[in-house]
Amino acid sequence: MPADTPSTSIGTSTGTSIAPPTHDEVMAALATVIDPELGADIVSLGMVPSVDITPDGLITVGVKLTIRGCPLRAEIKKEVESKVSVHPGVTDVKISWGEMNADERTEVMTKARWNARQNAPDTEIPLSCKVLAIASGKGGVGKSSVTVNLAAALAGAGHTVGVLDADIWGFSVPRLLGISDRMEARQVEGSDKPKIVPNERPVGDGLLKVVSTGFLVEEDTALMWRGLMLTKAVEQFLRDVQWGHLDYLLIDMPPGTGDVQMGLARMLPSTSLIVVTTPALAAQKVAQRAADMARRSFLEVIGVIENMSTFTCDHGESYALFGEGGGQALADAIGAPLLGKVPLEAAVAAGGDAGDPVSLHGTGAAADEFRSIAQQILDEIAPPTPAADLDMAGCTAREFDPDDVSVTAVTITR
Ligand SMILES: Nc1ncnc2c1ncn2[C@@H]1O[C@H](COP(=O)(O)OP(=O)(O)O)[C@@H](O)[C@H]1O
Numbered sequence: 001m002p003a004d005t006p007s008t009s010i011g012t013s014t015g016t017s018i019a020p021p022t023h024d025e026v027m028a029a030l031a032t033v034i035d036p037e038l039g040a041d042i043v044s045l046g047m048v049p050s051v052d053i054t055p056d057g058l059i060t061v062g063v064k065l066t067i068r069g070c071p072l073r074a075e076i077k078k079e080v081e082s083k084v085s086v087h088p089g090v091t092d093v094k095i096s097w098g099e100m101n102a103d104e105r106t107e108v109m110t111k112a113r114w115n116a117r118q119n120a121p122d123t124e125i126p127l128s129c130k131v132l133a134i135a136s137g138k139g140g141v142g143k144s145s146v147t148v149n150l151a152a153a154l155a156g157a158g159h160t161v162g163v164l165d166a167d168i169w170g171f172s173v174p175r176l177l178g179i180s181d182r183m184e185a186r187q188v189e190g191s192d193k194p195k196i197v198p199n200e201r202p203v204g205d206g207l208l209k210v211v212s213t214g215f216l217v218e219e220d221t222a223l224m225w226r227g228l229m230l231t232k233a234v235e236q237f238l239r240d241v242q243w244g245h246l247d248y249l250l251i252d253m254p255p256g257t258g259d260v261q262m263g264l265a266r267m268l269p270s271t272s273l274i275v276v277t278t279p280a281l282a283a284q285k286v287a288q289r290a291a292d293m294a295r296r297s298f299l300e301v302i303g304v305i306e307n308m309s310t311f312t313c314d315h316g317e318s319y320a321l322f323g324e325g326g327g328q329a330l331a332d333a334i335g336a337p338l339l340g341k342v343p344l345e346a347a348v349a350a351g352g353d354a355g356d357p358v359s360l361h362g363t364g365a366a367a368d369e370f371r372s373i374a375q376q377i378l379d380e381i382a383p384p385t386p387a388a389d390l391d392m393a394g395c396t397a398r399e400f401d402p403d404d405v406s407v408t409a410v411t412i413t414r
């Protein structure tokens with residue numbers, strides 16, 4: 001069999017000509033290439049639309065990236081080349097790059113989330129609980145104010161709402177909710193370690209369960225936390241707190257977009273992000289950071305809230321003190337809805353100082369806006385798990401619900 005007619009060389013090895021791998025063999029090699037961010041192999045993620053094999057061993061692998069500028073491109077290229085070229089019949093490996101469309105991206109993110117959920121460690125957060133992390137690219141935009149006001153409004157609507165102050169060093173939730181008691185650690189049945197008990201505050205027919213490092217003052221409990229890394233502390237809040245029943249958990253995230261988000265994504269992969277921003281249009285960089293954060297941690301951004309919007313004085317005159325349009329620009333940039341614009345209003349700060357969130361009894365525009373956002377959460381973007389489904393909450397099949405997919409479509413398209 002002449003070596004220069006490769007099409008007839010299959011199954012033989014004369015001279016330098018070795019049969020190229022089969023399609024299945026190439027796919028098997030590609031199935032060992034893991035997308036480090038999505039945590040699964042590129043074949044099962046649907047990132048390999050085509051494999052072309054020439055008789056002389058040139059393999060052209062089609063690889064679709066979630067976004068064109070994917071920073072992992074070089075890494076994936078190296079992995080694909082090295083895994084495929086292991087086969088002795090391969091003479092060269094080429095990659096034909098493509099980009100996913102919105103539907104494909106939705107699908108891949110759903111799979112990634114699914115994988116993450118399968119591998120998520122145990123936490124004390126019930127699976128039926130809707131977890132909303134309130135994040136921002138930078139501090140001082142009103143993240144904590146938004147967190148407590150939404151939590152209070154949701155509790156006021158009759159729900160049990162956990163508030164986790166994950167801004168470990170810059171905690172402000174205890175003051176904003178007027179709670180100063182020290183949290184207790186208590187021996188609980190079924191656990192060899194004592195568990196932290198959240199501080200509670202009844203609100204209307206609902207209940208707030210609040211956890212913050214601000215409640216951990218000296219003595220025994222503090223010992224448990226001393227010297228802990230930020231991420232570790234948040235992990236412990238999720239694992240060592242006896243949360244009990246929760247309809248919602250609102251997490252006041254530390255400013256920035258780093259490790260805590262990633263830790264959360266690992267611990268609570270079904271967390272949805274709500275990004276708070278100011279009206280300043282110069283928020284593009286922050287917007288990009290928030291979008292990147294969502295992509296890297298594959299947490300869904302389900303909404304944007306603009307805070308400190310147009311101030312209206314007693315005479316009815318309006319002033320855009322911090323600019324205009326930032327919330328909408330950010331929402332557009334990350335493909336999530338703008339849930340509301342909370343005006344700059346003295347009552348918000350005063351409510352915070354008094355430990356009484358304005359969303360509870362306030363009559364002004366800011367209070368109305370907070371309540372309207374909470375209503376959107378309840379009605380549309382993260383409705384509570386219906387009581388009838390609570391028993392099913394542990395069933396993983398639930399996690400492929402169509403809502404999830406449609407929310408993802410909103411989030412990932414950008
Ligand atoms: N809509 C608003 N109107 C007036 N003051 C506000 C508003 N939102 C936040 N503030 C005030 O701005 C400051 C920073 O808010 P905070 O919620 O602590 O921000 P962050 O948690 O992002 O650092 C606080 O003093 C708070 O009372």
Ligand SMILES: [Mg+2]
Pocket residue numbers: 143144145167170171172
């Ligand atoms: Mg804060």
